[in-house]
Amino acid sequence: MTSKLIAGNWKMNGLAQSIAELEGVIAGRSDIAGDTELLLCPPATLVAAFAMRAQGTGVRIGGQDCHTEASGAHTGDISAEMLADAGASHVIVGHSERRADHGESDETVRAKVEAAWRAGLVAIACVGETEAERDAGQALDVVRRQLAGSLPDGATADTLVVAYEPVWAIGTGRTPTDDDVAAVHAAIRSTLEERFGEAGKSIKILYGGSVKPANAAALLAIDHVDGALVGGASLKASDFLAIAEGASAS
Numbered sequence: 301m302t303s304k305l306i307a308g309n310w311k312m313n314g315l316a317q318s319i320a321e322l323e324g325v326i327a328g329r330s331d332i333a334g335d336t337e338l339l340l341c342p343p344a345t346l347v348a349a350f351a352m353r354a355q356g357t358g359v360r361i362g363g364q365d366c367h368t369e370a371s372g373a374h375t376g377d378i379s380a381e382m383l384a385d386a387g388a389s390h391v392i393v394g395h396s397e398r399r400a401d402h403g404e405s406d407e408t409v410r411a412k413v414e415a416a417w418r419a420g421l422v423a424i425a426c427v428g429e430t431e432a433e434r435d436a437g438q439a440l441d442v443v444r445r446q447l448a449g450s451l452p453d454g455a456t457a458d459t460l461v462v463a464y465e466p467v468w469a470i471g472t473g474r475t476p477t478d479d480d481v482a483a484v485h486a487a488i489r490s491t492l493e494e495r496f497g498e499a500g501k502s503i504k505i506l507y508g509g510s511v512k513p514a515n516a517a518a519l520l521a522i523d524h525v526d527g528a529l530v531g532g533a534s535l536k537a538s539d540f541l542a543i544a545e546g547a548s549a550s
């Protein structure tokens with residue numbers, strides 16, 4: 301069994317004082333049983349400070365997005381190389397909020413995964429259906445299509461993590477049924493195996509969308525759920541650690 305990865309996506313939250321939450325995660329990390337991996341993705345302004353503080357603690361730090369190019373005239377953007385230079389090990393790409401707010405296509409997301417690899421970062425590529433797509437019975441087709449368009453050839457467990465985040469479950473307190481999560485994760489697993497062969501068996505598949513301490517253990521016990529991508533509940537060290545405890549219990 302592969303280790304679980306619990307990743308926190310702070311989104312557009314966090315000021316310098318928020319390093320206290322990172323301190324809390326570092327302090328509580330040793331109480332988490334097993335080999336559960338912890339990753340925090342703060343806003344870009346905090347990546348360097350967090351990475352410096354987390355160095356050598358086992359807690360890893362990631363970015364929330366990157367540009368497709370390494371440098372150049374792209375005001376306000378951040379490259380994968382810059383994230384790596386700041387001490388990040390991972391970068392989230394293709395989050396549904398980026399797809400919706402910034403019009404990111406599967407093609408753009410694929411270029412961002414390639415940019416992450418070029419910089420030596422692990423890409424966490426997000427996929428997931430909207431509520432209308434689920435209601436229309438299209439969830440599996442949408443996810444398969446996003447995977448086909450967003451993932452470059454040659455992915456391995458060392459370079460790629462996939463996050464399944466149903467858009468309608470993000471920040472809403474609603475989650476799919478265990479059976480629905482199982483069906484999508486099984487479909488993602490078989491897609492990864494068809495595409496990447498042996499490597500596809502061990503690429504981690506995270507579930508994201510209203511993961512909380514109260515539901516984490518049950519979600520993380522579902523087949524092919526190799527961890528969680530946590531939004532709101534990752535902002536408090538105590539909640540994030542409680543979710544990670546759920547991973548070690550599953």
Ligand SMILES: O=C[C@H](O)COP(=O)(O)O
Nearest residue numbers: 309470471509510531532
């Ligand atoms: O990236 C994280 C997700 O969008 C989940 O957010 P949430 O846990 O606040 O629902």
